[in-house]
Every structure is written in C-alpha cells, then in structure tokens.
Amino acid sequence: MAGPALPMDDRDGVIWYNGNLVPWREAKAHVLIHSLHYGNSVFEGERIYNGKVFKLREHSERLHKSANMLAYELPYSVEELDRATELVVKENKLDSGYVRPLAWRGAEVIGVSAIGTKVHVMIAAFPWGAYYGQKAIKLVTSRWKRPSPESSPAGSKAAGLYIICTLAKDEALAAGVQDALMHDYKGRLSEATGANLFLAINGELHTPTTETILNGITRQTVMELARKRGIKVVEREIWPDELAKASEVFLTGTAVEVQPVSAIDKQEFEVGPITQQMIADYSALVRS
Template identity: 55%
Template sequence: MAGAYDDRDGVIWMDGEFVDWREAKVHVLTHALHYASSVFEGERAYNGKIFKSVEHNERLFKSAEALDMPMPITLEELEAAKQETLKRSGLKDAYVRVVVWRGSGDDMGVASAANPVRVAIAVWPWGAYYGDAKMQGAKLDIAEWKRPSPETIPVHAKAAGLYMICTISKHKAEAKGCSDALFMDYRGYVAEATGANIFFVKDGEVHTPTPDCFLNGITRQTVIGMLKEKGITVIERHIMPEELADFEQCWLTGTAAEVTPVGQIGDYTFEVGDITRDIAQSYEALVRA
C-alpha cells in the first residue's frame, strides 16, 4: 500500500461496517474538524497480533470520557472490530489507528451534545517512525511551546487538540534537520517529544520525567517494567533542562517510535550505549514473542 492516505486500496471500519478506503469520508461541517472533539489511539500489530490491544482500548474509552463523548460501542465490540479490520487488511505487521469523533448533526457551535459520536478503524503498513534514527540516534530540537498545565486542558487524554503544538514544533524541527522536538512543561521541567516519552541514563540508572501533565504512554509503562525486571533502577522525577548535560544515554518510547535512541538534543549529545541498545532489542523481542 502506498500513496496519499485518502487514495489507497482496502477497507476502513466506520460505525459498524466496512467501507471502501477511498469512500471513508466525513462532512466538512463535522464538529471535530472545527472544535477538535476527537480522541484516538495508535497501535502496532506484530506477527498478526495487536500489542497491548486491550490497554489501548481502555485508554481510548477514558479519553472519550474526558472529552464528554459517550462511546457508541462497547470495549468488546471495539476489540472485535479491530481484529477484523487487521484481518481484512491482509497485514501481519501494521499500524492500527482508531479514531473517535463528534460528527455532523444538529449542533454547529461549541456545544455538540446532539451530534453523533462516530468511530473508525484503519490499518496500514508503517516502518520505523524516525527512519534511520532507529539505529543511529535521533536528533531533537527543543520546542518553543510547552506542555500545558492539567488545569487548562485534559492532558491525560489522547486528544487531537493536544497535538496542535506537536505539529508546529515538529515542522520547525524538521526544517532544522532534526527528527523531532523535545517539550518542556509549563513549569520548565523536561516533558516529552511530540509523540513519544523520553528516558535518560546516568551512572547505570535510568531517569524519566514524571507524567503528571502528559500521557503516561503504554510503551513507556512497558519499558519501565522491562528495565525493573532487568534489575535496573528507574527514577521517575522532575528533570530540569540543564541536567541534559549530565546524562550519558537517551531514548524515546512510543507505539510508533517503539524504542528509538537519541543522539542529540539541541547542543547536548548522547551515546547509543549498552542500556539503550539492550532495551531496544528486548522490546523488539517482546512485541514479536
């Protein structure tokens, strides 16, 4: 499968039925298009099995609840629909995108309680999110924007509106020859990249920001568990940006990013060391087990 995302062969699951990929459309007055009333999940399938599928389903429902969007299907129905969509795609290794949004209806202002909540599932092949950086180490810019306070927006929802500053920041990073951008949070602490959590290594111990104003990623949680099983100390804490100079290794985690080493953030450089390589290899083995 190749080409623009609206011009491909295959089918997409929409509101309980499969439609031709090119006909999976919404109206221009869809509420989500105007007011970001949308949540989603990004998942990967390995060898025909969606990794942590149930955990992703549960997070999606929590995100929808945070945006006051009643889900029109059950957890079990969603799981069945995902599995059937993956099967119909004919793919074994694939990316799975589930999106939930307020559609067009009687409301076209900020309020949208009268509008239907819709669900779609698409599956496509997707290689390494950061390309060659998966092996060589990604280069990150430092974003101008900051992750917001939990008092300003539902920061623990995987919601479309939270990615607006991610798009802006990643565009600027790519224009500078970087793979991604690192956010600080509203207090000035190190937070995360535009679509991935971040880890650092110092003196054999792993440090990672406390996810109190951004997503506690499913891949992040998985990697922390793996590190602890290996007997490696993991310290979740607030990290100041000036501490970047003291860390020896760095990597990103996320469903799309998987485990990607980082070689540079701004003027700070990191080695792709033993702990980074080991956890990347261990994660790859886990998801394909």
C-alpha cells in the first residue's frame, strides 16, 4: 500500500484516541497489546472529499460489524464514531485525504485467549492522493489464495486477514507490476490485495460473489451506479479462464476508487466505455 512520504508516527496534527484528541506523536500503544501479537484488530479506510467523509455512516457501521465478527464490542456507538471522525478531519484541516479508524484489544492478558482485554479505538486522518501512480495498472496472479469462510471471517476488515495481501502485493511489485490478483481456496477469481474485481463481458458487469471477500462499500456503490445506467450487474462464481471473455477489467475500493486494469499476467484489456463511465459517475458522486 503506497502511503505519504512522511513517516506515519512522526507528523503534526491530532489523532482521536479513546475519546480524546491527542497530539499525533503521543498516540501510542504498548508492545504487548493482544492485537499486535494475534492480529485481531479491525480497521476501516475512508476517503475525504470536499471536507466530508464519503459514506461515513456505512464505514462506522462496518467497523462495528468487523469487531462483532471477531467477538468483541466497540466502546463507542456508530454515532460517536461519526462525530469523532468529523472532528478529527476538521481539526487536521483536511479538505481531501484519508481516514483510518482502528480498534484493538489491549495488553491486559497475553495468550491466545482474548478474554479480559480492554478494547481501544483510534481515528487518524491525513492527506493522501491516488493509490496507484498509473492510469491503468497491471496485475499478476498471486500464489496466495483467499481462505474458505470456514477458515476466516471473510466479511470482517480484520488486520490478520491482510497478511497474505501484503505478501501478494510485495511479490507483485517485485515482479514489476502494480498489484496482484488473488484466487480463492476453490481456484475462483477473488479480488486484488485491497480492492474488489469487476469484468465487463458483453456489455454486462460481472463480479465475484462475496463468499471469500470483503463486500466493499465502493463495490456496492459502483454496482448501484451501473444499474442506474441500465448496465446489468451479475454477481457469480467467476473462473480464471473467463478472463478471456472480458473486454474491460477494473478494481474498486475506497483507496483505489475506480481503477482500470490494463493487463492480468499476459492478457491485456482496454480502458473501455463501461470503465470510463463508472470512473466519471463515481467521481461525480463522491464530490456532489
């Protein structure tokens, strides 16, 4: 994941931390927190447009859902998270940028069981531009597979689930492309390391089911925009050999927005009319 040039722990500004605004450099956690050792923190990624967070309520609700799927409750309501986010965006004087809420289990116990840990929450907001530097990106198929929903809480935006994403992304960058396309445990097309997948086939949009992926807020938004344009959207199992049927491929996500894909492995795709329309429609919506 590309980020700002400045180190994330050495910046001016404030972070909302357990109900209070604290100076950026003082927002710290102990090295023995449970989530650092066992990967059970949950987080969100949100975009700021014209000083407002796009679909803030949906993101705050999903943070609660993610925590619940990992068997804990957040100590702040959805409404409190919304207000805190608006405050931290305002205090950091951001007209555009990125918001990162995070919830984690504390250092009260160490060991596999998390019973007895206190839940902490922070919200940071900072400037951030385009996720990729290219108009259209290239992907390589990863050796890492999305696990079965019986093996992981796929609908949770949990930190531990991103281990294979980091491995896949770094291997893709080392191969000279911008990201990786992941298959799932059955060998079906799944998603990129941090974004959902869409294929344009015969004038329709096809996207994998949500069995093993996060049902992205941007994914849902783009599906709504496509249907408003009269474009049929099909959620189904999609297999790798079906890439040959696609005339266009793009990714969606809060960070990536609507991102054209020019190639997957050796197969090339155009940045065609459906992709261009979704880019335009999404850009207009988030800035409306």
